[in-house]
Amino acid sequence: MGAEDSRLDEVFDNLLTTLRNFVKENRITHDEYRRAVAFMTEVGQKGEVSLLCDVFIEVSVDAADNSGRSGTITTIEGPFYVHDAPMLNSPCVLPQRLDESGPVLLFTGTVLSSKGEPLPGAVLDLWQSDTHGLYSHFDIPKNEAPYNLRARVTTDRQGKFDVQTRLPAPYEIPKSGPTGALLAALQRHAWRPAHLHMKVEHSGHRTLTTQLFLKKDPWIDSDVVEGAVKQALIVDPVMHDDADDLHRRNFSEPYFTLSYDFLLEPAISKAA
Ligand code: BEZ
Ligand code: FE
Numbered sequence: 209m210g211a212e213d214s215r216l217d218e219v220f221d222n223l224l225t226t227l228r229n230f231v232k233e234n235r236i237t238h239d240e241y242r243r244a245v246a247f248m249t250e251v252g253q254k255g256e257v258s259l260l261c262d263v264f265i266e267v268s269v270d271a272a273d274n275s276g277r278s279g280t281i282t283t284i285e286g287p288f289y290v291h292d293a294p295m296l297n298s299p300c301v302l303p304q305r306l307d308e309s310g311p312v313l314l315f316t317g318t319v320l321s322s323k324g325e326p327l328p329g330a331v332l333d334l335w336q337s338d339t340h341g342l343y344s345h346f347d348i349p350k351n352e353a354p355y356n357l358r359a360r361v362t363t364d365r366q367g368k369f370d371v372q373t374r375l376p377a378p379y380e381i382p383k384s385g386p387t388g389a390l391l392a393a394l395q396r397h398a399w400r401p402a403h404l405h406m407k408v409e410h411s412g413h414r415t416l417t418t419q420l421f422l423k424k425d426p427w428i429d430s431d432v433v434e435g436a437v438k439q440a441l442i443v444d445p446v447m448h449d450d451a452d453d454l455h456r457r458n459f460s461e462p463y464f465t466l467s468y469d470f471l472l473e474p475a476i477s478k479a480a
Contacts, residue, residue: 279471299370310339326367
């Protein structure tokens with residue numbers, strides 16, 4: 209039996225034991241069991257498996273998989289990542305519609321090793337909602353705005369990135385399906401505070417999946433995804449409204465700047 213099979217055996221045995229104990233301890237009735245099966249069937253039919261799991265379980269997977277990790281703290285990926293966003297070199301502007309609304313955000317920083325060495329050629333894979341809290345390819349059909357506010361940005365020779373995007377907005381996760389019905393039954397709201405998502409990659413380093421959250425967001429202390437917001441990931445972009453500066457930059461409205469450095473730990477060596 210291969211290593212993978214023994215891992216499956218161990219994990220599946222443990223899962224079954226946990227579930228059977230749960231059923232016993234909570235005296236689950238047959239009616240409740242059937243309702244749970246119907247709920248999971250609907251979750252599958254409505255394409256909400258990732259949504260449901262990412263709301264309730266991914267935080268624990270992130271904690272288990274990243275415990276003891278050095279460098280920038282991780283958080284969940286969520287269900288709205290697409291793996292093949294356009295590759296751009298820094299400095300760059302994220303793909304956006306001609307009439308994209310919302311304040312401009314100039315997002316800069318450096319990707320470093322956990323020892324503090326800059327990492328040229330690192331890839332910052334960014335995705336976010338627009339100013340209405342909508343994600344391209346999910347809430348906005350792909351053919352309407354392909355890869356809107358998504359890109360894989362390569363750092364320059366100093367390991368720096370310089371990205372022009374839009375300030376994201378708070379976001380209500382889809383409420384019309386079974387995940388929303390469950391939240392409503394639990395009397396929980398469906399809001400996530402505004403955030404930027406990123407995966408940061410560099411050869412020889414462990415890929416970092418994380419998010420940055422906006423400090424002044426009304427939902428910052430009550431994310432529907434309990435435990436996803438972490439103190440070190442809360443940022444407070446600076447607003448700029450000097451008329452001359454705006455004129456020079458050809459911006460018609462105040463803009464924001466945000467600087468954040470990402471630290472990557474070395475890849476786990478696969479010793480023989
Ligand atoms: C999000 O990042 O948008 C998200 C994360 C987990 C569940 C739903 C949405
Ligand atoms: Fe998100």
